[in-house]
Amino acid sequence: MIDNFEPRIVGFLCNWCSYAGADQAGNQHKEVPPNLKIVRVMCSGRVDPQHVVKAFQSGADGVMVLGCHPGDCHYKEGNYKALRRMKLLEKLLHELGIEKDRFKLDWVSASEGDKFSRVTIEMVEKVKKLGPLTIRYNKNNEGGERHE
Amino acid sequence: MSERIGVFICDCGPNIAEVVDTPKLSEFAKKQDEVVEVKIHKLWCSEGGRDEMKRAIIDNKLTRVVVCACSPKQHEITFQKVLASAGLNPYLMQMANIREQVAWVTKDKDKATQKAISQLNSAIKRVKVQKPLEKNEIECKTDFLVIGAGISGMSAALTLAQKNRKVYLVEREPWIGGKVVAYEDAFPKMECAPCMLEPKMDEVLHNERISLMTNSEITNVKGFFGNFQVQIKTRARHVDIEKCIGCGGCYDVCPVTVKNRFNGNLSERHAIYSAFPGVLPNAPAIDCETCLRYKGEDCKKCEESCPFGAIDYSLKDEYKTIEVGAIVVATGFDVMKSEEVKNFAGISEVYDAYQFERIISSTGPTEGKIVTADGGTPEVIAFVHCAGSRDKRYKEYCSGVCCANTIKLAHLTKKKSPATKIYEIYSDWCLPGKNYQQFHDKCIADNVEYVRNDNANDIKAVKKSNKIILTAGGKNIEADMVVLSTPIIPNYGLVQFNALLGMNIDSDGFYSAEHEKISPANTANRGIYIAGCCSGPKDVAQSVAQAQAAAGMALSVIVPGEKLELEVATSKVNDDLCGGCHSCIGLCPYQAISFDEVKKVAAVNEILCRGCGVCVAACPAGAIMNKHFTDEQIFSEIEGVLA
Numbered sequence: 001m002i003d004n005f006e007p008r009i010v011g012f013l014c015n016w017c018s019y020a021g022a023d024q025a026g027n028q029h030k031e032v033p034p035n036l037k038i039v040r041v042m043c044s045g046r047v048d049p050q051h052v053v054k055a056f057q058s059g060a061d062g063v064m065v066l067g068c069h070p071g072d073c074h075y076k077e078g079n080y081k082a083l084r085r086m087k088l089l090e091k092l093l094h095e096l097g098i099e100k101d102r103f104k105l106d107w108v109s110a111s112e113g114d115k116f117s118r119v120t121i122e123m124v125e126k127v128k129k130l131g132p133l134t135i136r137y138n139k140n141n142e143g144g145e146r147h148e
Numbered sequence: 149m150s151e152r153i154g155v156f157i158c159d160c161g162p163n164i165a166e167v168v169d170t171p172k173l174s175e176f177a178k179k180q181d182e183v184v185e186v187k188i189h190k191l192w193c194s195e196g197g198r199d200e201m202k203r204a205i206i207d208n209k210l211t212r213v214v215v216c217a218c219s220p221k222q223h224e225i226t227f228q229k230v231l232a233s234a235g236l237n238p239y240l241m242q243m244a245n246i247r248e249q250v251a252w253v254t255k256d257k258d259k260a261t262q263k264a265i266s267q268l269n270s271a272i273k274r275v276k277v278q279k280p281l282e283k284n285e286i287e288c289k290t291d292f293l294v295i296g297a298g299i300s301g302m303s304a305a306l307t308l309a310q311k312n313r314k315v316y317l318v319e320r321e322p323w324i325g326g327k328v329v330a331y332e333d334a335f336p337k338m339e340c341a342p343c344m345l346e347p348k349m350d351e352v353l354h355n356e357r358i359s360l361m362t363n364s365e366i367t368n369v370k371g372f373f374g375n376f377q378v379q380i381k382t383r384a385r386h387v388d389i390e391k392c393i394g395c396g397g398c399y400d401v402c403p404v405t406v407k408n409r410f411n412g413n414l415s416e417r418h419a420i421y422s423a424f425p426g427v428l429p430n431a432p433a434i435d436c437e438t439c440l441r442y443k444g445e446d447c448k449k450c451e452e453s454c455p456f457g458a459i460d461y462s463l464k465d466e467y468k469t470i471e472v473g474a475i476v477v478a479t480g481f482d483v484m485k486s487e488e489v490k491n492f493a494g495i496s497e498v499y500d501a502y503q504f505e506r507i508i509s510s511t512g513p514t515e516g517k518i519v520t521a522d523g524g525t526p527e528v529i530a531f532v533h534c535a536g537s538r539d540k541r542y543k544e545y546c547s548g549v550c551c552a553n554t555i556k557l558a559h560l561t562k563k564k565s566p567a568t569k570i571y572e573i574y575s576d577w578c579l580p581g582k583n584y585q586q587f588h589d590k591c592i593a594d595n596v597e598y599v600r601n602d603n604a605n606d607i608k609a610v611k612k613s614n615k616i617i618l619t620a621g622g623k624n625i626e627a628d629m630v631v632l633s634t635p636i637i638p639n640y641g642l643v644q645f646n647a648l649l650g651m652n653i654d655s656d657g658f659y660s661a662e663h664e665k666i667s668p669a670n671t672a673n674r675g676i677y678i679a680g681c682c683s684g685p686k687d688v689a690q691s692v693a694q695a696q697a698a699a700g701m702a703l704s705v706i707v708p709g710e711k712l713e714l715e716v717a718t719s720k721v722n723d724d725l726c727g728g729c730h731s732c733i734g735l736c737p738y739q740a741i742s743f744d745e746v747k748k749v750a751a752v753n754e755i756l757c758r759g760c761g762v763c764v765a766a767c768p769a770g771a772i773m774n775k776h777f778t779d780e781q782i783f784s785e786i787e788g789v790l791a
């Protein structure tokens with residue numbers, strides 16, 4: 001682990017459950033690591049694998065996709081679609097050399113401020129252990145390039 | 149052309165300012181490209197704040213606005229309204245949530261300020277690529293269709309039949325009243341069921357705003373919310389309702405006999421028939437599937453017997469297409485047949501609760517007399533609760549109404565046949581709500597013997613000579629008749645019928661509501677509402693409540709003289725990029741995407757789309773765009789938070 005390393009985590013949060021869960025963490029004044037930067041989407045099913053890859057490319061050390069619990073999706077079943085998609089994406093990330101713990105799909109409801117706090121703290125701790133992501137996409141090199 | 153962006157940073161009293169260094173945010177914002185105005189206010193959402201924001205937009209000719217404040221869930225609409233009042237499209241605003249998601253969750257002030265800067269940066273980057281969006285409206289039809297004329301459908305139709313409205317009420321049977329018309333008494337107060345039903349039926353028949361179509365079925369549904377085109381087939385009744393007085397003189401001359409489904413197949417009827425005495429509309433119908441004439445024979449017996457010349461064999465099935473704005477589905481239920489409960493299958497004189505309801509009814513197969521197959525009075529009747537219910541092998545759910553119904557049947561049996569010994573074999577009581585427990589307590593006086601047993605579906609039952617021997621709760625009960633309280637199940641034709649509507653069906657086979665708790669009468673299909681037992685087991689009161697709710701929901705959105713307002717942030721297909729792979733079509737939970745066979749591309753119906761974006765993420769060609777959550781916008785945000 002690198003001393004004082006503060007990972008940058010991007011969280012894609014669905015509007016109806018997880019974004020509201022993040023607000024609820026605020027309402028309850030729970031701790032949420034400032035490492036987490038939030039991008040709101042209407043549904044976890046809107047998250048395109050490209051968005052996750054783009055986040056890693058742009059400097060994220062970890063990415064979270066948080067949606068409604070199975071069965072609770074505001075749009076009936078968008079979270080199931082996210083689940084299927086993200087399972088495939090995990091394999092792709094592995095192929096790219098991105099460690100498993102740098103990506104997390106989880107469910108946080110609008111009432112789960114405490115869970116939001118917990119999963120984000122855990123995520124930051126895990127990525128801290130891994131250190132900075134060293135593989136980055138280089139615009140001039142289609143194959144990508146490994147650098148510090 | 150470069151934008152003129154205004155950034156409005158909120159202190160939120162001490163809420164944000166105590167943790168986040170807002171002047172530092174302001175300094176940051178001022179350095180960003182295209183930002184021409186940055187202001188800090190202690191409370192932008194206050195009246196003074198909103199006025200100041202409006203003036204700043206107008207005075208600085210702002211083309212984009214970033215509000216760096218609380219959660220958009222709190223005040224997005226508030227600030228969108230400010231933009232609109234300043235003449236700016238409300239979708240050209242983006243909020244950075246630095247209260248709930250920064251100030252309130254971060255202790256370290258420097259870190260909080262850094263995070264707030266990231267979120268602000270992301271909002272500035274995003275707002276640059278946001279597009280003005282307009283609210284679309286469409287004309288809509290203001291008539292309604294109700295499918296099913298049971299207690300739910302009738303209640304919905306009567307609620308919908310307001311001034312200037314027309315309601316089509318379609319019923320597949322030749323009569324109205326659904327299942328409730330088969331009952332003589334209603335639990336838990338044992339009020340007279342026909343007394344509550346008949347005034348409703350009468351109103352349905354005579355309300356000039358309700359167009360009742362019996363003996364009819366839906367054959368095609370096209371269109372969508374606001375503008376459905378529905379084709380209805382009315383099977384020829386071959387009896388002129390205007391001429392027929394319902395004397396019944398034609399029945400017995402008919403040489404055909406078939407089982408009467410209305411009586412649970414316990415009696416027979418003819419090909420020209422009324423299912424029970426007192427049907428409404430008061431006229432028989434010829435069932436062409438069994439009538440000899442429609443099998444090629446030249447039988448005219450009923451025509452010859454009719455003194456009023458009401459029978460007309462030449463009538464043809466009619467198809468009619470109607471245009472309606474909304475549909476209420478009230479297709480009702482069936483009860484699981486007793487043969488489906490394996491431990492009782494094949495044993496004679498085992499009835500389901502509906503069949504027994506008909507046995508004790510004065511219009512039923514025995515005109516209300518409870519008699520065994522050999523014509524005698526039963527010495528013992530056993531009522532078995534939960535048969536086929538609360539068990540993974542059958543239906544896992546509890547129908548919630550059968551305990552009270554079984555108590556009712558036992559109580560009526562005691563009244564009609566006082567010498568009969570009654571057993572109720574139960575595992576648990578389910579008697580929720582007003583008057584149910586009291587009803588149970590009152591009926592204990594009937595001297596029914598209650599036998600507690602673990603699982604009705606494990607009771608051993610064998611027929612020995614004329615007795616059915618039940619082994620339950622450590623007892624051997626020798627019964628002459630057994631009545632099974634089987635679960636309420638979706639109408640046997642529901643799946644086939646649903647091919648026309650394409651609605652979501654739950655794991656138990658019932659229609660599922662948009663949300664079971666907070667929008668129980670709406671469905672995922674906009675403009676289609678559900679009422680009664682087609683969406684799950686209910687008693688009469690709950691069915692009527694849902695029916696009236698469904699009608700109210702429809703009335704509230706389909707208003708004569710007003711247009712339907714559509715979702716703004718919908719998805720859109722770029723025809724040039726779409727490869728016609730169909731991937732998106734099956735994914736849409738709202739059936740909003742169809743395939744344009746002419747252009748060979750997918751097409752999103754904006755009337756049905758709710759803007760979830762599932763299709764956008766699924767499109768392998770990147771051909772679908774979500775208007776307020778484009779890839780470009782999301783990418784800008786990602787770059788913004790990580791810059």
